[in-house]
Amino acid sequence: MILEIFNVTKNIVTTKLSDLCGNVTCINIEEGLIFVDAGLLVNEVKKFKQAMEKKFDKKTIFLILTHNHPDHIFGMKSFLNVPIIATNACKIIIEEKLDTDFTSEGLKQFSEQYLQNMEFFKYMGIKEQEVNEVAKFVDVEIKAPLIGFKDELILGNENEKIIIKHSGGHSLDSATIYMPSEEVLITGDEFYHSLVPLLGGLPESYENWFTALKNWENLSVKQVIPGHGSPIDYDYVSKARQFVENMFDALNELKEKNVDEEDILEDERLRNYYGKSNWKDDQWWKGNIKALYKRLKNEK
Ligand SMILES: [Zn+2]
Numbered sequence: 001m002i003l004e005i006f007n008v009t010k011n012i013v014t015t016k017l018s019d020l021c022g023n024v025t026c027i028n029i030e031e032g033l034i035f036v037d038a039g040l041l042v043n044e045v046k047k048f049k050q051a052m053e054k055k056f057d058k059k060t061i062f063l064i065l066t067h068n069h070p071d072h073i074f075g076m077k078s079f080l081n082v083p084i085i086a087t088n089a090c091k092i093i094i095e096e097k098l099d100t101d102f103t104s105e106g107l108k109q110f111s112e113q114y115l116q117n118m119e120f121f122k123y124m125g126i127k128e129q130e131v132n133e134v135a136k137f138v139d140v141e142i143k144a145p146l147i148g149f150k151d152e153l154i155l156g157n158e159n160e161k162i163i164i165k166h167s168g169g170h171s172l173d174s175a176t177i178y179m180p181s182e183e184v185l186i187t188g189d190e191f192y193h194s195l196v197p198l199l200g201g202l203p204e205s206y207e208n209w210f211t212a213l214k215n216w217e218n219l220s221v222k223q224v225i226p227g228h229g230s231p232i233d234y235d236y237v238s239k240a241r242q243f244v245e246n247m248f249d250a251l252n253e254l255k256e257k258n259v260d261e262e263d264i265l266e267d268e269r270l271r272n273y274y275g276k277s278n279w280k281d282d283q284w285w286k287g288n289i290k291a292l293y294k295r296l297k298n299e300k
Contacts (some may be wrong), residue, residue, distance in 0.1 A: 003044055005051075006231050011160075011250025014225045015048050017041055019126055019193065020134050022072035024056045025186055025225050026052040028178065029160045032061035035178055035268075036186050036225075038076035042139040045075035062155065064164060065145060066227065067174040068093040070110055077141045084145040085155075087166045089173035091148035102142045111135045123284070129217050169209025169228075176212060183222040191237055194229030202292055206248070213241045247289065264293055 004016045014025040017203070021040040026033055026048070033052055039045045049060060063079040065086040066072055073094070076084070100106055114121075114135035121131045147153075155162040163178045170189040177186040190203075190212050203209040221234040250269040264270065265286055 003048060004230075005048075008184055008223050008225060008231050012179070012182055012184050012225075013052060014231060015039075016228070016230060017044050018134065019124060019228055020071060020121065020130065021075070022066075022069070022189070022227050023225060023229070024048055024075070026056075027182075028052075028056045028058065029156045029162070032058045034062045034064060034155065034162060034199060035060060035079065036064045037066055037072045037188070037227075038063060038074070038079055040071045040074045040134055040137075042075050042077045042141075043128060046078040048188065049078050062128055064175075064177060065090055065094075066176070066186070067171045068097065069171065069189065072188070072226075073142060074137060074140045076143065077139055080141065080143050083147055084143065085147045085149070085164065086145040087173050087175050088148040089166070089168070090175070091145040092243055094142065095144040098142065098144060105141060107137050111137055118221065121149070123151050128133070145226075165212075165215075167208060167212035167215075169203045169205055169212050171204050172208075174208075174212075176216075178219055181221065183220055184225065185216060185221045185223075185234070185237075187237075188226045189227035191240070192222065192227035192229060194224075194226045194232045195236075202288065202295060208238055209247070210248075213244070216241070248292075251289070251293050251296055255293070261290055261297075265289065 006016070008014055011028040012025065014023050017039055022037050024039040024045055025036040027036065033056060035049065053060060058081065059081050063076065063082055063084045065084060068090050080217050088231050101110070114131060118128060118131055122128065149164070149166070151166050153164045155164070160181050161179065164175050165178070167174050167176045167190055174188050174190055176188055176190055190209060217238065223231050224234055225231050225238045246269055250267055251264070254264050254267060270289055
């Protein structure tokens with residue numbers, strides 16, 4: 001697998017292993033290196049970590065996890081000797097899953113699930129060989145975070161603050177990371193697949209998700225590192241947020257009018273998709289809009 005490296009700023013480097021794996025990001029601060037997320041491929045992540053330690057000539061001091069999903073944490077083996085930081089919610093979920101989903105039996109089931117989704121992954125443009133490699137979960141070893149926090153945790157000194165916030169949209173335990181001095185936002189899966197928002201399943205809490213997206217507007221951000229996919233300009237993310245917001249407004253209105261699920265895509269506001277989808281066609285986002293509509297309809 002090719003390790004694609006992006007030098008986002010002088011002090012922030014991220015890597016995109018595959019669309020299947022969450023991005024792994026390295027932040028260089030005075031005291032050492034802080035990584036955000038551990039991806040999915042143990043050996044590739046280890047190589048990235050070693051390369052960064054060499055590049056900056058520093059040791060790794062923390063691993064921050066944005067949330068508990070396997071594609072962001074399964075690659076953590078080379079980080080087991082540093083303190084791991086996550087939201088309290090994420091810490092609790094991982095602690096619980098160590099006895100269930102993350103046992104060797106649980107990992108086997110994950111592996112089967114990945115392989116069962118082959119058609120879907122192919123549709124996303126991911127090669128069969130890549131899915132097969134990822135689904136082996138070679139050397140996966142998981143440890144629960146040592147440090148938890150409720151709403152916010154700040155690392156680094158005054159000039160190089162790293163602000164970790166519990167956002168809880170994509171998954172209830174989700175966190176986002178902001179570094180004002182670098183004007184970089186690391187979104188975890190609150191925003192992912194860089195060019196295609198809202199695609200890849202609905203957020204667990206779209207209230208929290210909207211709040212997170214809205215709060216980003218108050219930050220001074222130039223570059224965004226999404227949960228998956230290449231880093232992207234904030235302008236694009238801002239447009240995506242507007243699109244998603246308008247879409248929700250439109251869907252709520254259609255819901256009030258009790259419009260049939262099959263007819264909602266006729267609405268101009270939903271068809272006005274600004275994105276440059278890297279999916280093969282737009283069936284995927286249409287499917288998600290329909291799923292979202294169904295969910296809104298099921299709410300009181
Ligand atoms: Zn996720």
